[in-house]
């Protein structure tokens with residue numbers, strides 16, 4: 001299985017003003033900074049295009065994804081370059097997610113889940129629609145906070161379910177495309 005390590009790499013590569021500016025300037029007229037930013041973006045796009053599985057580790061921060069993951073998304077979901085282009089068709093996505101609270105169906109915080117909903121929406125723009133989420137929820141109950149004691153078992157069960165989902169994904173058979 002080939003997989004992408006881009007979420008690690010992007011932690012060292014913040015999204016830059018030059019990356020956006022370069023989208024609107026012909027290559028011959030770009031500054032060295034814009035050329036470098038475009039090259040970096042193309043490297044991330046090529047890495048994702050070559051992957052058959054994209055594994056994302058995504059804790060919930062402020063009801064959504066961490067800003068480092070958002071920076072990577074802004075590099076690879078690009079109007080006029082990757083959106084609607086079919087570059088990533090067939091790539092499977094697995095999201096290993098952890099959350100301090102719980103956001104499942106029927107919970108009071110369900111409407112605040114801008115993590116899974118956002119990832120499905122934005123990755124769908126570039127054809128990444130085969131997405132499996134493994135949420136380990138209520139992690140805050142493990143910090144010893146007395147008011148969360150009633151949720152310790154929920155937290156353990158949620159983690160076990162997320163681990164089972166990850167294991168099932170790791171062993172899920174993949175359709176191998178026929179040679180052209």
Ligand SMILES: Cc1cc2nc3c(=O)[nH]c(=O)nc-3n(C[C@H](O)[C@H](O)[C@H](O)COP(=O)(O)O)c2cc1C
Pocket residue numbers: 059060061062063064097098099100101102139140
């Ligand atoms: C900056 C920050 C913001 C966070 N925001 C949320 C949040 O909005 N909702 C939530 O459920 N947990 C939130 N958390 C908790 C993390 O999701 C949780 O610590 C993370 O999933 C790691 O869990 P762990 O204890 O298993 O390492 C936040 C944590 C940090 C550091």
